[in-house]
Amino acid sequence: MNRRLRRDAGFAAVSLLALAAPLLGRATALPFLAVAGAAALLVDDGPLFELFARPRDRQAGRLYGLASFALAAAVLAFLAAPPVAATYTMPLPAFAASVVTVGVGNLGATAVRDRLDEQFLVVAAFATAAFVAALLAQLIVVALGSTPFAAAGVDVGFAAAPTFTFHAAMAALVGALTRSMLSPGDTAAVTFAVGASMLVVGALVPAVHVLDVALALGVALFLGGFTYATGTASGEGMLAGVVFSLVTIGFGGPGWFILLLTFFGVGSLTTKYRYEEKAERGVAEENEGARGLGNVLGNAGIALVAVVGFAAVGAGEFPIDPDLFRLAFAGSLATATGDTLSSEIGGLFDTPRLVTTGERVPPGTDGAVTWQGELAGLVGAALVGVLAVVLLSISRGSTTVVALVTVGGFAGMTADSVLGATVEGDRLENETVNLLATLAGALASVLLAFAV
Structure with a gap:
């Protein structure tokens, strides 16, 4: 076993301290605080230093990488420990999953x-590795007995296995996406990102149907394999697309996902359509049409906000008509789909005119349109x-x-x-323009609903 593998095995072992949360209760953070203190203040030489030290740690003479990871876990432990108030902030199974996702995932x-x-x-x-570890961590926490949770009326039995x-799956994919955006060694930031996603998912999606789980996992495997085989998205773009899909399935349902998949499918196919010809004309997407993280966020970010808002309304957080979020979701995706078709088809014709x-x-040319597009x-x-x-069951007439x-x-x-004709390039990037455009489409659909 080489040094890097031994080091990550050590981090994975530290992450397993989270499994003791049901037994430690409010003291769950103490083991992680002890590890952080020892790593930052005490251990500067010897076998433990050699085991956990990263290259930057060797330069500093302290195990700051381990200390930051342990501190991140301790912060999440404070959120998960039984508080003075009657309600929980973060479920204990979610806390355990958040920490071991990073430790065991990095080892894998x-x-x-x-x-x-x-x-x-x-x-x-x-x-x-992160998925298997996160699933087992949650089940182990339940098996050890999270009695305060049961008292709070939260289902912690094995019937909650689909949830x-x-x-x-969410923890593993959010961890993989965050890790690809940052340095693989930035375990603290990745741990916080996974923990934040678990907070939101736990608050807004208390239970998931087994069929939705099967669909979610099937989507993850299919989209991952498809994008790898066809090159329709970069690694980060693929991960973002899968995370968005899982959120859409869990927060909205299969119908919402099919609508999202329509955009991804139409966008991918039209981008590849006559790609060589568009490349010769200088209007093709970069990276052979592979959609990156910025492209996915720009085109589907508003849709993600809409489906999370819909889930928040369903959880009783806001007294708002849920149809408004359905319309915002559809309006943003109609913009993204229409704009992609307009650009990819219109770019094949020689008569573009500046829209302004x-x-x-x-x-x-940015801001140029053709009647065909x-x-x-x-x-x-x-x-x-x-x-x-x-698909969305909006309570208005079909027409x-x-x-x-x-x-x-x-x-x-x-x-x-x-x-595109006024501010893109000099002031705004294409991804920002896409985000603002989909926001405009979402708002237009919602505001028009008040007028009819």
Whole structure:
């Protein structure tokens, strides 16, 4: 076993202290605080230092990497320990899952990286090891007996296994995504990110149906394999897409996911459509059409906010008509779908005009449109509107819903073109323009609903 693998095995062992949470109660944070104190103040030489030291730790002469990881776990432990108030802030199973996800996931990734030089397989190894560890951690915490939870009326029996499975998948994928965005050694930040996601998921999705869990896991495996095989997304883009899909399934349901998948599917196919020709014209997406993290966030970020808002309304957090979040979700995706079609189809024609002045400009100019692209975008927005009627159960007439979503999508497309012609490049990146455009589409659909 090489030094790096031994070190990550040591971090994994420290993460397993979280499994004692049901036995320690309010003292759950103490073992992690003790580890953090020893790592930062006491251990500067000897076998333990050699085991846990990262390259930066050797330069500093202290185990700051281990100390930061242990402190992150201690903060989450404070959130999970039985508080003075009658309600919990963070479920104990979620706390345990958050910590072991990072410790065991890193060990799995290192074990594969030392044998295979393939980034996708390293990410898959992290996600797989983290998922198994997070699921087992939750079940072990239940088996050890979380009696304060039972007193709070929270289901901690093994009947909650489907929910634990969903939570484990979320923890593993959020960990993998955060780890790919940061340094793999930044375990504290990754732990906080996983813990924050567990807080939100636990608060808004107290129970998940077994069929939704099966769909979620199937989606994760399919999207991961599909994007790897076809190159339709970068590694980070793939992880973000899978996380968004799981959130959509868990917070909204299968219908919401199908609508999201429509955007991803249409976007991927139209991006690849006549790609070589678009590349010669200078209007093709970079990286051979592979969608990156920024692209996914820009196009689907508002949809993610909408589905989380819908779940918050369902959990009784806000007295708002849930149809408004359904319309916002559909309007944002109608914008993203329409804009993608407009760009990818319109880029194949030689008569683009700047949307703000009408003057002829070269293909690929920001803010340029063609009538063919606008028509394709309108069809894409209308497609999302029709699917919204079938899938989202919006309590308005079918024709009204299609009109609201289509007009909202077209308004968002227009906003994207105007922003592209005025501020994109010098002031705003393309991903920011996409985010603002989908926000405009969501708001347009919602505001129009008040007028009809």
